[in-house]
Amino acid sequence: MTLKLKIIIGSTRPGRVGPKVAAWVNQAAKAHGKFSIELVDLADLNLPLLDEPSHPAMQKYEHEHTKRWSAIVGEADAFVFVTPEYDFHTPAALINAVQVLLKEWAYKPAGVVSYGGISGGLRSAQILRSLLGNVGVAAIQQSVPIPFFSSFINDDGVFTPNDKMDEGMTLMLDELVKWAGALQPLHKG
Template identity: 35%
Template sequence: MSDVPLHLAVIVGSTREGRLGGVVADWFVDQARKREDFDVDVIDLVDTPLPVIQQKHPVTTGEYTTPEVREFASRIGLADAFVVVTPEYNHGYPASLKLAIDSVSPEWRAKPVGFVSYGGYAGGLRAVEQLRLVFAELHATTIRETVSFHMFFTKFDENGRPREADEVNGAAKVLLDQLGWWGEALRAARAARPYAA
């Protein structure tokens, strides 16, 4: 294990007014920050304005034409690993998250992605399954373990703490352990040889 912490970007995917994702993200970020193997950067898409229409396509040009996208690309590029916090809206993930993912391209490559999802009966897992396909196309590696909150509105107390803390904290540990393994392995691989896309 390296002594240099992995740069973990936690992406909060919902931008809806009255969203519940902040509660989930705060809990997860707290779990990640308790560890010494991660340096955490929270990228909340509410605070990360990205243009819907961009001048050039980053895959074909490698250029980002707006300062907002350049800043976002820089933060994604610095990350060694990602956790996406996503709700499930109408059996899918939010448009704000798709816009963010598609705004940059090479910065995702050869890096691991984990998911924390929330929703109703499905707990956001249908959104996660769709996101796995999207990240595969971007040459990112999604890890198997996922933390999901089914019937989310019953899972946290009025102070934003999980009602079944031992269970979900344990699930977060497994996710972070696997993310750490993949993060270190892929960081070493990228340093040894540039990824061929």
């Protein structure tokens, strides 16, 4: 059975570069060849702020946007979150997207690709990894920080990683395969 990887673009701001970075992540994951991949843009989902009347643990979703998001997360075996760092923190839209659901996240691994200034978005990644652990995701230690991200985007708007980023991505995907395979019986059972 092929493992299902969801690459989640965590920024919804106009003018964001998340889709450019995620295009590279998507290309790298396809080249890796161990997953069936879906690129998921939170901007397309347009999730309102915690608008379900019942707690997510009950899975009594009334709104179509939540049902659609639940199906996307529920069918996944692993995740890669692509997140910027906003004000030394994870974007509010991404935090909301995680907190809208609960059980759908359980026993699935996740890696984080973060981007920002000198820190490469590592503060955002650490906050996100902590939140993911609280909803039952196994946030793996391998991550790919991208410092000074704008210097890797050419005039055509294409993100081109350096060799260390490519190496880090391969390592993270290798680890995700191991974790996803080991955890799959727990979330499919």
